[in-house]
Amino acid sequence: MPVAHRLRLLVCVPALLACTVKDTRKATVDSVDAAKRETTLANAPAPAAPAAHGFRQPESVRYDSALDLYFVSNINGDATARDDNGFISRLRPDGTIDSLAFIAGGRGGVTLNAPKGLEITGDTLWVADIDVLRGFDKRTGAPVATIDLKPLGAEFLNDVATAPGGALYITDTGPGTRSDAKRGNRVFKVAGRRASVALHSDSLGSPNGIAWDARNKRFIIVQWRGSRILAWHPGDPQPRTIGFGAEQMDGVQALADGRLIVTSWAQHALLIHFGAEEYTVRGFSAPADFGVDTRRSRLAIPILDQDRVEFWALPPLHQ
Numbered sequence: 001m002p003v004a005h006r007l008r009l010l011v012c013v014p015a016l017l018a019c020t021v022k023d024t025r026k027a028t029v030d031s032v033d034a035a036k037r038e039t040t041l042a043n044a045p046a047p048a049a050p051a052a053h054g055f056r057q058p059e060s061v062r063y064d065s066a067l068d069l070y071f072v073s074n075i076n077g078d079a080t081a082r083d084d085n086g087f088i089s090r091l092r093p094d095g096t097i098d099s100l101a102f103i104a105g106g107r108g109g110v111t112l113n114a115p116k117g118l119e120i121t122g123d124t125l126w127v128a129d130i131d132v133l134r135g136f137d138k139r140t141g142a143p144v145a146t147i148d149l150k151p152l153g154a155e156f157l158n159d160v161a162t163a164p165g166g167a168l169y170i171t172d173t174g175p176g177t178r179s180d181a182k183r184g185n186r187v188f189k190v191a192g193r194r195a196s197v198a199l200h201s202d203s204l205g206s207p208n209g210i211a212w213d214a215r216n217k218r219f220i221i222v223q224w225r226g227s228r229i230l231a232w233h234p235g236d237p238q239p240r241t242i243g244f245g246a247e248q249m250d251g252v253q254a255l256a257d258g259r260l261i262v263t264s265w266a267q268h269a270l271l272i273h274f275g276a277e278e279y280t281v282r283g284f285s286a287p288a289d290f291g292v293d294t295r296r297s298r299l300a301i302p303i304l305d306q307d308r309v310e311f312w313a314l315p316p317l318h319q
Contacts, residue, residue: 117159
């Protein structure tokens, strides 16, 4: 199979473990063409793990190239509880912790309940927190903005993405049950600190991950309650189905080379789409909203139920 669809584990950062760790799991890559099916993931030794502390339900990772650091949101409890104990970590590229609780609810004037999706614009780190979008200075951690989306019907904000021009778009997954399909199913827009409902449609299927697809000038949205991969241009009344993934999709990224990568809890996998080719990289338990390290061409994947982040190398499209 093409090398472009191979991933290699580089770093595993488990919680509450003070030693060098190897993850000996074997993942597999399955092509829709059975003749191409093969196991191609070779594990590598991991560096020393954090000494005494670890993540608590890491949900989202975003890489910042200016600081060369990863930001990791930690729910730390009930994903819908207003308990003010969520926190955001900063992680170095070698897998060590720069600051475990860089931003923490209940400290320094910060309110942070159950942080999920992250996005970075300039010096601001944006965080989806149940029904509020919060902004923090990415260098100091100081709170700089609080945008309440509850008056617009927000129930379970999940992921955040930026459109050209700087407007932020935030998915609202809602309760995520078929009996409550009328609730949630929104995409909010925040521009100039002003919020509006950009899209409200049952066809969103409890939207989770959202990413800007610069190559095609559109957003890609993936469903939690459904298996459709959706494309949506801001202003359109409905999204359009462009492919199928799996149930319980979480993170999504559209790479500049045309590859579309999605995580799925139901499949315990990464789903990789490239044109007509589709691959599934298995071996994850609860892979959430991953980040892309543009310097090293690798993914940083939060494994929510195991309190760790894994780094996976993503080779160039052609070698």
